[in-house]
Amino acid sequence: MTTTRLEAFSDGVLAIVITIMVLELKVPHGAGFADLKPVLPKFLSYIFSFIYVGIYWNNHHHMFHAIKKINGKVLWANLLVLFCLSLLPFTTDWMGENLFAKNTVALYGFNLLACSLSFILMERLAIQHEGGQSTYAKAVSSLRKERLSLTIYVVGTLLSFFLPIVSLVLFYIVAIMWVIPDTRIEKTLD
């Protein structure tokens, strides 16, 4: 089985997830700049989630650029990744609407954790199907970045019940860590 349609379908879902969040930015009734103020926290959380979905699209792109053959298990793991990501508009919106209140940041962190775990699951299943000797398998074998992200997500989610702002900073650090191009893969593949 080739990856063409899996990529096309995933592109579709990710494009929708990344864009429908803007529908949650309800236009205020007044025409003054002050009327935009209540939209601001939602806007900030939109930027945040846009970056996250962008990262996942990027990693997805890198992964299926390297991996060429998949099986039924990978298809379903991919659907699990898409499912977790499809919940981001909801958790983002809840967080934005409640001005980054403790519980809402915790749920958001939990959602990021679920996305991350499902992505790692998909990666492992794909590598296993390829035989573990592929270039991609070697490139991502260390899992250092993944382990660090997971740890920060867990810490951040727990911490959010006390210091939600610190959690957001932690999640933000993970994001930056991933925005910086994945040199492991680029190096190995070149």
Place this chain on the structure above:
Amino acid sequence: MTTTRLEAFSDGVLAIVITIMVLELKVPHGAGFADLKPVLPKFLSYIFSFIYVGIYWNNHHHMFHAIKKINGKVLWANLLVLFCLSLLPFTTDWMGENLFAKNTVALYGFNLLACSLSFILMERLAIQHEGGQSTYAKAVSSLRKERLSLTIYVVGTLLSFFLPIVSLVLFYIVAIMWVIPDTRIEKTLD
């Protein structure tokens, strides 16, 4: 006529159908976890329908991986499949909003039945156009799985007027039956 654009268009529609259901998860106004409680039944029905649309995408993928040439009839049968699937967000939402009340489960079961029948129709038309001697035709010739699904859908829909929970369990069994990779096709095609 080749299947490239039929697949691209179907991927688009399925990606939207699977994702817009999340728009029905209205963010609660409070920031407590208890405030999320009314969203729970809708969330459960979202998971349910996500799996179903995932199954259809999977089967669609398998089918058009094997079938290479189509005609106008298959195009229209495919649109009928997409139409039936596009109603899932509505029936899912009605069921979730009314806590899986009898009528709503019946309508949901009827919707699943319509999806299933239209998919079988498309499959038959495609096989007929290919001449019935193709590998795919032989792989799915027994129709055992399809017949079993249809029977369960009809039983489940009728039963939902008395025991909606049992119907949901039945629909769930059909889902699992299909999530397990379609070994018939994989075996024959390999």
Place this chain on the structure above:
Amino acid sequence: MTTTRLEAFSDGVLAIVITIMVLELKVPHGAGFADLKPVLPKFLSYIFSFIYVGIYWNNHHHMFHAIKKINGKVLWANLLVLFCLSLLPFTTDWMGENLFAKNTVALYGFNLLACSLSFILMERLAIQHEGGQSTYAKAVSSLRKERLSLTIYVVGTLLSFFLPIVSLVLFYIVAIMWVIPDTRIEKTLD
């Protein structure tokens, strides 16, 4: 310039147009079948527009299957077609919400007319760019079907101020006329 991305972008827009109409089917609050009654006219108009968008996707598919090279004019004419089609969810919804009242059917007819005119414009520009000697140009040269459709749209739109039901029947006849595969093209291309 090749047509790959024009087709991909159009597939995306058409997939969204055909699917967002289902978002207008607002889930009723009650769980009885009688509660679904107010949704019925909207559902009927949804079916209607689904078929129309399906026809346009079909014709678009046929056309760019035959035409291989385009220029900037064709790109913009294609955007005009997509714009006219993107208004269908609005006019469909207005018609469904007002139980097929005269004005609403007239606007719907006008929308169908605009879609049809813009499609013919795109077709002419594409044929002109190809040199007019292509197989596709010959296949659609008679314009008989197009002329008949346009006439019915104009008559139907005007008539809708007096007999909206008759207009809908006329629009329905045009739809059926196009659902029947475009044998002109299939014959010539085979």
Place this chain on the structure above:
Amino acid sequence: MTTTRLEAFSDGVLAIVITIMVLELKVPHGAGFADLKPVLPKFLSYIFSFIYVGIYWNNHHHMFHAIKKINGKVLWANLLVLFCLSLLPFTTDWMGENLFAKNTVALYGFNLLACSLSFILMERLAIQHEGGQSTYAKAVSSLRKERLSLTIYVVGTLLSFFLPIVSLVLFYIVAIMWVIPDTRIEKTLD
């Protein structure tokens, strides 16, 4: 890294951005043509933004038709372009809802400016990665059209606090300037 998936993903996002604006056209409750009047300003701003997104899709299409290899920086610059464009439904709607009031036109102009700047950034990064000697690099090297657009956007945004109508006319002139096919590229590439 090839551009196939970047194009597919961008097509998806742009298709959604261009189409969801129609969801903001709320269907009026009455069935008279007069009831459509409040929708008119929103409809006008929809047309406006549809053309703008169309222009960006067109330019995107031209650019990645010429550029074949990208790196991580271009991927992220592309996501920035998509982010700026994804805000258009919001700023368009605010402007339409407030009858083109001063502040709303200013924000709209600022949004157009951001789209333009991010697109130029992406273009520069892509050219830099290609080595600056490519046909595309030469075709767009003058930047005359880009500089003129940016100047008009800045002037228009500032002016909108005094004469919003003039600003809209200016933005409209930029649009027309870009709708006319980019002969620079077509000439050089042919």
